[in-house]
Amino acid sequence: MKIHNNISLKAYNTFGIESIATQFVEIDSIDALKEVLKYIEDHHLNYYILGGGSNTLFSQNFDGIVIHLQIKGITIIKENSNAVLLKVCAGENWHELVMWSLAQGYTGLENLALIPGNVGSSPIQNIGAYGVEVKDVIDCVEVMEVTTQSIQKIMHSECQFGYRDSIFKKSKRKYIVTAVSFNLKKNQSQVNTTYGAIQSVLIQKGIVQPTALDIANTVIQIRQSKLPDPKVLGNSGSFFKNPVISKTLFSKLQSLFPEIPHYPAPDDQVKLAAGWLIEQAGFKGKRFGEVGVHEQQALVLVNYGNAQGTEVVALAQKIQQTVLTQFGVTLEMEVNIV
Ligand SMILES: Cc1cc2nc3c(=O)[nH]c(=O)nc-3n(C[C@H](O)[C@H](O)[C@H](O)COP(=O)(O)OP(=O)(O)OC[C@H]3O[C@@H](n4cnc5c(N)ncnc54)[C@H](O)[C@@H]3O)c2cc1C
Numbered sequence: 314m315k316i317h318n319n320i321s322l323k324a325y326n327t328f329g330i331e332s333i334a335t336q337f338v339e340i341d342s343i344d345a346l347k348e349v350l351k352y353i354e355d356h357h358l359n360y361y362i363l364g365g366g367s368n369t370l371f372s373q374n375f376d377g378i379v380i381h382l383q384i385k386g387i388t389i390i391k392e393n394s395n396a397v398l399l400k401v402c403a404g405e406n407w408h409e410l411v412m413w414s415l416a417q418g419y420t421g422l423e424n425l426a427l428i429p430g431n432v433g434s435s436p437i438q439n440i441g442a443y444g445v446e447v448k449d450v451i452d453c454v455e456v457m458e459v460t461t462q463s464i465q466k467i468m469h470s471e472c473q474f475g476y477r478d479s480i481f482k483k484s485k486r487k488y489i490v491t492a493v494s495f496n497l498k499k500n501q502s503q504v505n506t507t508y509g510a511i512q513s514v515l516i517q518k519g520i521v522q523p524t525a526l527d528i529a530n531t532v533i534q535i536r537q538s539k540l541p542d543p544k545v546l547g548n549s550g551s552f553f554k555n556p557v558i559s560k561t562l563f564s565k566l567q568s569l570f571p572e573i574p575h576y577p578a579p580d581d582q583v584k585l586a587a588g589w590l591i592e593q594a595g596f597k598g599k600r601f602g603e604v605g606v607h608e609q610q611a612l613v614l615v616n617y618g619n620a621q622g623t624e625v626v627a628l629a630q631k632i633q634q635t636v637l638t639q640f641g642v643t644l645e646m647e648v649n650i651v
Contacts, residue, residue: 314338314348322379325366327429329547330622332371332651334361336378341385341404343491347462349380361651362489364431365406368438368549370648372622382433384491387413398452400494403433407440411529419497420525421450424505426532429543429550433490438477438647443532444508448474452496454481456488464491476578477554477647504528510535541607547616548607552629553587553644566640587644588612594635604628626650 320337323329336358340346353360359377363369383404391398397419401410407430411422424445434440435447436454451474454467467488473480481488501524506512514531515523523531541548555576558566563583566573570593578584591597591611598608603620606628607613614625633644 314340314345314352316352316378320379322363322366322371322375325363325379325381326369326371326549327365327367327543327547328370328549328620328622328625329543329616329618330371330620330625332374332622334375334377334379337381338378339381339383341383343384343457343464346380346382346384346457346489346491349378350457350459350462353378364403364434365429367429367543368434368648370549370622370625370650372626372650375651380489382431382489384433390494395499397497397499398494399497400455400492401432402492403431403490405432406430407432407435414495414497415526415529418499418501420499420501420503421495421497423525423529424508424511424532426529427536432493436472436474436479436490436493437481439474439479441477443511443535444505446474446476448472448479450495450497452494454490455492455494456481456490458488459486476557476584501525539610541610541613541615546607547618547620548613549648551587551612551647552614553591553612553632554647555584555587556590556642556644557582557584558642559583562641566642585642590636590640590642590644591632594632594639596632596635601628606632622650 317337320334322332322334338349340349361379363379363381384402385404386402388400389397390400408427410432411426414422424443428440428442436451440447451469453469454472456465456467458465504523504525511531514535520527557578560583574586574589576584588611596606597611599606603617604624605615607615614628629646636642636644
């Protein structure tokens with residue numbers, strides 16, 4: 314275990330924000346993870362688990378140790394002619410896993426193509442896109458419990474998955490995800506095309522019976538046309554969650570804004586599009602010094618090059634305040650502010 318001192322985190326977060334960590338360590342095995350947790354305990358240190366840094370905003374320098382989790386490996390646990398159960402270690406890259414699984418003829422991950430980040434982070438906020446959430450294919454999540462440093466298996470039913478939520482997000486300091494097991498199919502024709510934009514692109518391409526790879530390529534095409542590439546313009550995808558509100562508040566809003574986009578949500582509630590609210594509040598495409606709101610996607614805050622974390626947080630808070638005043642709706646940040 315090699316601990317580095319005073320390391321810049323700029324290359325380790327997709328927002329491209331400069332932040333100095335007092336200590337930084339790459340961890341590539343369970344034993345090394347145990348060792349670093351012991352070191353943290355002995356030295357009473359603060360720590361942060363970092364995957365691909367695509368859902369993290371460093372708002373200041375980090376006084377503590379950043380654990381860059383790089384445990385790699387993919388194992389087939391079980392397989393028959395219809396399905397496969399894969400165990401994938403936390404440090405594998407998510408998009409590479411999606412494309413690798415498709416190359417093997419395994420289906421189920423295709424709608425989640427091109428989401429940045431690592432496998433270990435995927436259950437934390439139950440990543441989702443284009444009609445699918447990762448919970449739909451997760452069998453179980455292997456974790457190290459921080460206090461006991463024991464490895465435990467959390468079954469799907471115990472993960473408390475919700476919209477951008479899970480037990481791992483609710484109790485952040487309790488578990489470190491070390492591996493995730495996925496139930497994938499081998500049926501190429503059983504694909505999810507419920508999301509409107511996927512259907513439109515498939516029609517444009519003249520694809521009538523899409524394979525899982527067609528879906529992944531379509532999702533990649535849509536994402537590349539809509540979302541800024543973090544390598545070009547720093548960002549962390551959707552900055553806010555889509556708010557879920559009561560039917561009473563929704564009826565009031567709909568009478569004032571009949572065109573307001575809305576979707577059914579559990580418990581007789583209504584989900585609104587945060588991007589629409591931000592656009593109506595006048596922020597879409599606006600630049601404020603080194604930070605701004607993306608011109609095509611109002612949910613995405615961007616770093617024009619030299620933004621500081623505090624500037625991004627200030628803009629996010631300004632957006633929250635304006636949307637609250639204008640619509641009475643609270644926007645919750647999806648990004649983890651450190
Ligand atoms: C351009 C772009 C598009 C995106 N599109 C989507 C999208 O469509 N859908 C979606 O859901 N998300 C999307 N995201 C957000 C992001 O990609 C996901 O949240 C992703 O899962 C984050 O992975 P990461 O490894 O980069 O996480 P990090 O930012 O490294 O970590 C995120 C959080 O998880 C914790 N964490 C990381 N690894 C572990 C671990 N092994 N154990 C315990 N805690 C851990 C961290 O401490 C932090 O709190 C997008 C981001 C970008 C930049």
